[in-house]
Amino acid sequence: MLTIASIKFNGTIPPTFVEECHLSNLNLNGNQLEGSLSPSILNCRGLEVLDLGNNKINDTFPHWLGSLPQLQVLVLKSNQMHGSLHEHSSKSNPCFSKIQIFDLSSNYFSGPLPVRYIESFKAIIDYKKNGTTKSYMGVDDKYFNSGFYTYSIGIVIKGQDVELVKIFTMWMIIDLSNNMFEGGIPKVIGKLSLLKGLNLSHNNLNGGIPTSIGNLTSLEWLDLSSNRLSGTIPNRLTDLAFLTSLNVSENQLHGQIPQGKQFNTFGNDSYEGNKGLCGFPVSKGCNIIEPPPPNVLEKDGSKSNIAFGWKVVLIGYGCGVVFGMAMGYVVFQIGKPKWLVMNLVENQHEKRRRRKSKNGNHRNGQRKI
Structure with a gap:
């Protein structure tokens, strides 16, 4: 050695x-x-x-x-x-x-x-x-x-x-x-x-x-x-x-x-x-779908209220489109029903008479003064 x-x-x-x-x-x-x-x-x-x-x-x-x-x-x-x-x-x-x-x-x-x-x-x-x-x-x-x-x-x-x-x-x-x-x-x-x-x-x-x-x-x-x-x-x-x-x-x-x-x-x-x-022990998880980040405005609740309002508007808009399409189908495909046309014409004439009556009363009042 x-x-x-x-x-x-x-x-x-x-x-x-x-x-x-x-x-x-x-x-x-x-x-x-x-x-x-x-x-x-x-x-x-x-x-x-x-x-x-x-x-x-x-x-x-x-x-x-x-x-x-x-x-x-x-x-x-x-x-x-x-x-x-x-x-x-x-x-x-x-x-x-x-x-x-x-x-x-x-x-x-x-x-x-x-x-x-x-x-x-x-x-x-x-x-x-x-x-x-x-x-x-x-x-x-x-x-x-x-x-x-x-x-x-x-x-x-x-x-x-x-x-x-x-x-x-x-x-x-x-x-x-x-x-x-x-x-x-x-x-x-x-x-x-x-x-x-x-x-x-x-x-x-x-x-x-x-x-x-x-x-x-x-x-x-x-x-x-x-x-x-x-x-x-x-x-x-x-x-x-x-x-x-x-x-x-x-x-x-x-x-x-x-x-x-x-x-x-x-x-x-x-x-x-x-x-x-x-995976363990590191902080990064495996196969986890992370949720989207929360909106900043949701902290005081205002953002959630706005989102809810827009949902109502979109629902109403959608319903209106469907109703309009249905009525269009009835009018143009079935034959333009007379009751619907007459009602629309009478409503338009009635609105014109009311406008003329109001205008006439307004002018008479001015002459008396």
Whole structure:
């Protein structure tokens, strides 16, 4: 075991590791180391933990580390590493078959997520189904349920930086956050049934959230925030009984948020930044037709009175039109009944006689004065 962590050493990583190297843990975290990692580290065939996080390493991904047969923890976070993992994933065979913690966060990696590496994480896939060893991180099967290992690393758990003084043998974590990965989340990630934590936040991932994530029945925290994911949140995620932390904020998701079980415990901050999401716990409801806004004048009742008056006018107008049409039909289609015509003529003559009588009386009165 070699631990030279947080001492602020600068310079380069040792270019040569001697043959028959017996290191099981190499921890150089928190220094100012630069340069690249020498392939001579493959001489350390028993290496289980490699922690080079929080340095200034400027290099592409060291794909050849996948051939270390006992490597279980790889931490390269917070460096200046770059390039595509997809380009190199076919060059290492076998690759990372015993890996349990794979932390490449806060670098400049780009391209699609490394599907072949994910398929090769046999220790995170149910070992009973794959026939792999039952020994994890130096702990035999008889201590499997309660074993700790003496190694310590710093990782992000549920959005918080945590220093694990002793690594629990069953920690299975993938952290590829704060990079420039693009493309979709591969469905094959749903095969990692023993995974405890998955962080793919702050990348350029697009497409939908695969329903296969619902197969990760051991998952305790899932962070997919700050990407360009679209579509709906799969209802199958409600089957993740151990999920205590979910963050899908700052994406382009829409539709109803799954309800029930542990989803009832997640707050609004898990979903903020997705304008299309609706349902608990966000304020936007789903499939609700909102009533039109009330008229301002209805506050004092005057608007409702005016509306009522117009209704009466419209009803009367409608009745008048119907009556007129009916009378027109009678007059012009049935034959202009004489009684109706005579009544109209007599009424007109009577009105003229009354007007003449009034006018005559008015003139006589003026002459007498």
